[in-house]
């Protein structure tokens with residue numbers, strides 16, 4: 001662990017109970033670290049993990065780092081105040097998105113083991129930046145190994161049985177209305193996304209379905225709520241409900 005203190009933080013009002021994962025989205029680790037420590041930039045994260053597995057600590061966990069921006073999850077809008085932010089070095093969609101190397105993910109798993117020894121952070125509150133800001137953000141993106149992370153004990157993953165083809169009807173998409181759209185929006189809102197049920201399948205619904213797919217159905221991110229997307233959403237909700245009982 002390399003200490004690289006950033007001046008960009010303030011005090012928390014309450015202990016963290018959420019972890020938000022990001023990619024740096026810059027051409028190099030050096031550029032990202034410089035920016036996250038630049039007082040003018042007013043951004044930071046608690047940790048940065050380089051592609052070789054080197055971990056940098058920029059802000060103490062007890063302090064509030066500035067990584068999430070305008071965000072929302074389950075009624076919470078001060079995501080910086082509620083979370084620990086981890087930046088994972090990757091050029092991202094803008095500069096050449098690529099696989100996260102095993103050394104980097106191993107370092108992340110060990111860091112999460114460590115963080116969760118100190119703070120009470122449930123699996124269903126380990127999220128991507130795109131989950132808490134679906135209309136602005138795409139990170140850590142569809143190459144991030146959420147399924148593997150869950151195997152190693154962090155975050156949620158489900159592999160539900162799928163209904164036979166055709167049983168669930170065509171995918172929901174922009175302009176659709178009706179009970180199917182209402183149920184979809186309700187379920188996304190119940191999971192934690194910033195959406196209210198009612199109204200048509202609009203741009204906001206599509207952004208949130210896209211964010212959901214980036215995290216929980218990364219093989220096909222088209223923003224259309226097909227049967228697999230909906231079955232995975234229902235299975236996750238059931239899982240979270242069981243965890244919370």
Ligand SMILES: [Zn+2]
Nearest residue numbers: 022023129139
């Ligand atoms: Zn981010």
